[in-house]
Amino acid sequence: MxxxxxxxxxxxxxxxxxxxxxxxxxxxxxxxxxxxxxxxxxxxxxxxxxxxxxxxxxxxxxxxxxxxxxxxxxxxxxxxxxxxxxxxxxxxxxxxxxxxxxxxxxxxxxxxxxxxxxxxxxxxATMGVEPLSRRFSTSYLAPLLENRRVAIKTLLLNQRMISGIGNIYADEALYRAGLRPERPAGSLQPAEIRRLVRAIKQVLRSGIEQRGTTLRDFQDGYKQKGEFQDYLKVYGRENEPCPACRQPIVRQVINGRSSHFCPICQK
Ligand SMILES: [Zn+2]
Structure with missing residues (x-):
């Protein structure tokens, strides 16, 4: 998607x-x-x-x-x-x-x-912040996570909170931030929230630089495929070794969405 x-x-x-x-x-x-x-x-x-x-x-x-x-x-x-x-x-x-x-x-x-x-x-009217805007920061995100028991991954997909993130970039951002997708949002410490904000911005910027991810259908306005699929570290890589620790990547369904993570690098 x-x-x-x-x-x-x-x-x-x-x-x-x-x-x-x-x-x-x-x-x-x-x-x-x-x-x-x-x-x-x-x-x-x-x-x-x-x-x-x-x-x-x-x-x-x-x-x-x-x-x-x-x-x-x-x-x-x-x-x-x-x-x-x-x-x-x-x-x-x-x-x-x-x-x-x-x-x-x-x-x-x-x-x-x-x-x-x-x-x-x-x-x-009800759409969430643009994640690449300056407004999306630790001070924006931290209060939204407070006391929330919902999985952080589920929250990242909520378009009323942050707009534009789907399953691929959520998994990739959580990997880069070292966070398990099923972690309750409210359990994230300030340093983890900072890492997550930075990881989201980085992964989206890299995705744009590589002109998107083409797993099946995606093409640009001139029918050219994207290249970010070659840079995915966990998404769609179940049982392949983690690029950092070589442990096999795990796929797990969280609130109906298939999620990919490294059981060692992500806490
Ligand atoms: Zn790992």
């Missing part, structure tokens, strides 16, 4: 469509549109003013105040085709741009979606 680094990578490649005009929108699967605050026609002839990211969402600002939001769900892809070509399978939405390029929204499992919005207000 695409997480912050993957969505950020798509966002970076889609900077190339900023300034282009939307000539046509084809909605092949109406149920893929999750909000119809605007009819698709009102976007036509408008320039794309910005493409940005919030959590795991991609945001499209159109000139004169119209908006769209896209989420990739489990397996979604958003990418450019150089010109009108025969549609691939599972493409639900097609934007035609004034350069002749098309932007395709493809999602085989259909957990993603597109929102046609008058503004972003409500959509992100």
């Amino acid at each position: 695409p997480e912050l680094p993957e969505v950020e990578t798509i966002k970076e490649t889609l900077q190339d469509i900023v300034g282009l005009t939307l000539d046509d929108i084809k909605i092949l699967k109406p149920e893929y549109v999750r909000s119809w605050q605007n009819q698709p026609d009102v976007y036509l002839g408008r320039r794309i003013a910005a493409v940005s990211r919030r959590g795991k969402y991609l945001l499209f600002d159109f000139e004169r105040g119209l908006y769209m939001v896209a989420h990739l769900g489990m397996s979604g892809r958003i990418y450019l085709e150089p010109r009108e070509t025969a549609l691939e399978k599972h493409v639900h939405i097609v934007f035609s741009l004034n350069t002749g390029q098309q932007l395709w929204f493809q999602d085989a499992r259909r957990f993603g979606g597109l929102w046609l919005l008058k503004d972003y207000g409500e959509m992100f």
Whole structure:
């Protein structure tokens, strides 16, 4: 499932469509549109003013105040085709741009979606802090963990607290911080919280530098795969030796999510 680094990578490649005009929108699967605050026609002839990211969402600002939001769900892809070509399978939405390029929204499992919005207000009202922002710090995180008995891993996946972290980067951050995923959040000591904040930022930045993790589906806006899968230390590496101590990596289901950790290095 695409997480912050993957969505950020798509966002970076889609900077190339900023300034282009939307000539046509084809909605092949109406149920893929999750909000119809605007009819698709009102976007036509408008320039794309910005493409940005919030959590795991991609945001499209159109000139004169119209908006769209896209989420990739489990397996979604958003990418450019150089010109009108025969549609691939599972493409639900097609934007035609004034350069002749098309932007395709493809999602085989259909957990993603597109929102046609008058503004972003409500959509992100309850979304947690951006982990790469300055606001995400030990002093932000520590009070949220206090007295919480829930597993720290479960808390990291809570988008209302921190936005953009999913299963892969949570496991990798906890490994780098030396913390067991099932540790009760409230049991973390101040030094451990500091390590965790640093590890989260580091692992997300590395993920972006390597242009995302491609285990199955992920590709950027130009259909290029990411490379961070080559840098994963625990995720998907059950029974492989820990890079630090050679002990086999353990996989364990915690609150319904499969979690990977080193039983020696992580406490
Ligand atoms: Zn180890």
